[in-house]
Amino acid sequence: MRLIGLVLLLLAAGLFVMFGTDPLGAVLFRLDPGILNLVQAVVQRYLLPMLWDDVLLPVLEAPAFVAPAVLGSGFALLGWMRARG
Amino acid sequence: MHILKFRRFSLPESQVTPEALVFNRRQAMALGAGMLAAGPALAQQAGLPPAMRNTRYAPGRAITAEREVTTYNNFYEFGSHKTISAAAQRMPQRPWTVKVEGMVETPREFGIEDLLARMPLEERVYRLRCVEAWAMVVPWTGFPLSALLAEVKPLSSARYVVFQTATMPSVMPGLRQSWYPWPYTEGCTIAEAANELSFMVVGAYGKLLPPQNGGPIRFHQPWKYGFKAGKSIVTIRLTDQRPVSFWEKIQAQEYGFWANVNPAVPHPRWSQAQERMLGTGESVPTQIFNGYGDFVAGLYTGLQNERLWA
Numbered sequence: 001m002r003l004i005g006l007v008l009l010l011l012a013a014g015l016f017v018m019f020g021t022d023p024l025g026a027v028l029f030r031l032d033p034g035i036l037n038l039v040q041a042v043v044q045r046y047l048l049p050m051l052w053d054d055v056l057l058p059v060l061e062a063p064a065f066v067a068p069a070v071l072g073s074g075f076a077l078l079g080w081m082r083a084r085g
Numbered sequence: 086m087h088i089l090k091f092r093r094f095s096l097p098e099s100q101v102t103p104e105a106l107v108f109n110r111r112q113a114m115a116l117g118a119g120m121l122a123a124g125p126a127l128a129q130q131a132g133l134p135p136a137m138r139n140t141r142y143a144p145g146r147a148i149t150a151e152r153e154v155t156t157y158n159n160f161y162e163f164g165s166h167k168t169i170s171a172a173a174q175r176m177p178q179r180p181w182t183v184k185v186e187g188m189v190e191t192p193r194e195f196g197i198e199d200l201l202a203r204m205p206l207e208e209r210v211y212r213l214r215c216v217e218a219w220a221m222v223v224p225w226t227g228f229p230l231s232a233l234l235a236e237v238k239p240l241s242s243a244r245y246v247v248f249q250t251a252t253m254p255s256v257m258p259g260l261r262q263s264w265y266p267w268p269y270t271e272g273c274t275i276a277e278a279a280n281e282l283s284f285m286v287v288g289a290y291g292k293l294l295p296p297q298n299g300g301p302i303r304f305h306q307p308w309k310y311g312f313k314a315g316k317s318i319v320t321i322r323l324t325d326q327r328p329v330s331f332w333e334k335i336q337a338q339e340y341g342f343w344a345n346v347n348p349a350v351p352h353p354r355w356s357q358a359q360e361r362m363l364g365t366g367e368s369v370p371t372q373i374f375n376g377y378g379d380f381v382a383g384l385y386t387g388l389q390n391e392r393l394w395a
Contacts, residue, residue, distance in 0.1 A: 029264035034336040036262070037165070044166035053164070053258050061261060 002079030008072025016065040024067060025060035036060070133288045136206040136226045142282070144212050145376065146362075146369075149221040151290045153364040158297045159215065160316055161269065161331075162250065162257035173297035175256040176317065181301050187247075187322035190238035197301045201287060204228035208291070209284060214346050214375045216310035220360040225305060226288030231279050233321070239275065243323035247272040248304050248315035265335065271315045272328035272342070273306065274384075282307055282380050308377040310344045341395040345385070346375040350394035 019027050028036055043052045059067055156170050163169035181197040210224045230246075250269035254260045260267055277283060286303045287294055294300035299316025306313060312332055332340035339353055348358045348371035360371045374381055385393055 023263065025262055026264035033334070034339075036264075037335060040165040044164055049164055049166045049168065057258075057261055061263075 001075055001082060005072045005074070005076030005079055008068045008075060010072075012065040012067075012069035012072055015068065016063075019064045021063040023061050024064040025057075027064040028060070132201075133226060133291065133293045134201055134206055136208045136288070136291075138208040138210070138224070142209045142211060144210050144222045146212065146222045148210060148224055149362070150364045154221055154223055154289065155295055155297060157363060159217075159311065160297060160299070162252075162259040162267075163297075164259060170295075170297035172256075172258070173295075176251070176253060176296045176300075177256075178293075178296060178301045181319075183302060183318060183321060185233065185237045185321045185323075187324050188240040188243035189234075189323050190240065191236075193237050195233075195236075197287070200228075200233075200285075200302070204232055204285075206287070208288075211282075211284070211305060211307040212375050212377075213305070213307065213311050213314075214360060214371065216312055216340070216344070216352060216357075218352075218355060218357060218360050218371075219363055220369075220371075221363040223289055224291070225284060225286040226291065226294075227284045227286040227305075229281060230283040230285050230304070231281070233285055234278065234323075237323075239323050242325050244275055244325045245272050245323070245327055246275060246278040247320075247322045247324060247328045248318050249320040249322070250315050251317045251319045266331055269315060269331045270328060271304070271313050271330045273309075273313070275323070276384055277306065277381075280306075280381055280384060282377060308345060308374040308381045310346060312340060313344050339395070341392045343391060343393045344395060345381075345393050346371060347373050347394040349373070352395075 015027070025036060039056075040052055043049075043056065157167045158169050158173070159167065160169050160173060163172045179197065182194050183197070183200065184192070184194045186192040205228050206226055207228070208224050208226050210222060212220060212222050214220045234246075248271050252260060252268045259265075273283070284305050284307075286299070286305050287301060289295070289298055294303065296317070299314070299318075302318050303316045304314050304318060313330075327342065330340070330342065333342060346357070351357050357371055359368045361368055372378075385391075
């Protein structure tokens, strides 16, 4: 658990160094311009339109390092709590 | 002493017919006797001047139910799903202006009411073929793009016409995706723009064009896939540079500049041989140029090296 957290935190640091505060969506768009459109179509047409607007879009609008930083911190915290028993 | 005498024929100012209604009636009558045989033709809703149906463009298919057309929409500024009609109601339709600028003698900005009043409105029943392989048949009200361009007098050096859609971040959730190349931009050649089929749409089913369908004004070229038709247009620019459109910037492999309908050229992810009719669900064969080849095939003579079908 702590290892996963550490890897995610390193990823967050790497993303911050490479892309600064650019939104995650912008970074993904740069890597593959078509991928977000495809994911959005699948989510909004076959799952739930609001899932994109209210859940995924805020994540994509945040700086790219935020999602792995938050997840990594969560995993690291959980790992630390489990290690303490 | 000045005595006011009211005669029998006197009318209050409030009962005078609006000038726009009078002049558009004259324009509609001028369309000719052939059009007088048209079917349900006169727009009824207040706000959309009367418009006679032009039977020259008979679609050869039944008109799609209004409810289907107004509740199943692609309008990416409001989302990637088809049920954006409720969200689109938040887009204000008035005041609305359309700038026509660039390589023209007299750049102008038209208010939508001005366009409704002065343009030669008519109703045309056109097929619409979406690149996603569904189709519909819609009675649009509008005017030829060439009539609008005549007002600004394009320069001889202008080669392309570029359309830009409104950007209203407060009501368009799609614009939050700042990485996309907003505003939605589309374009065509000046020859395509001058073709008689190129139509500026301000109404549908005899009513003002609803926001989810691109109100108050959109573009439509029925021989091309639907994504070429910009909705809720605010700027039309004439240029000598070929524009790179919104979808071309995102997925050039799938959505090109020309995008003429062709059943023999599949989309990279699906066939274009058949189309599903909105409403009935019937699957029918797609026709080259969406059935409008007699009007437009000549536009593409000598362009065999272009990617005309995507």
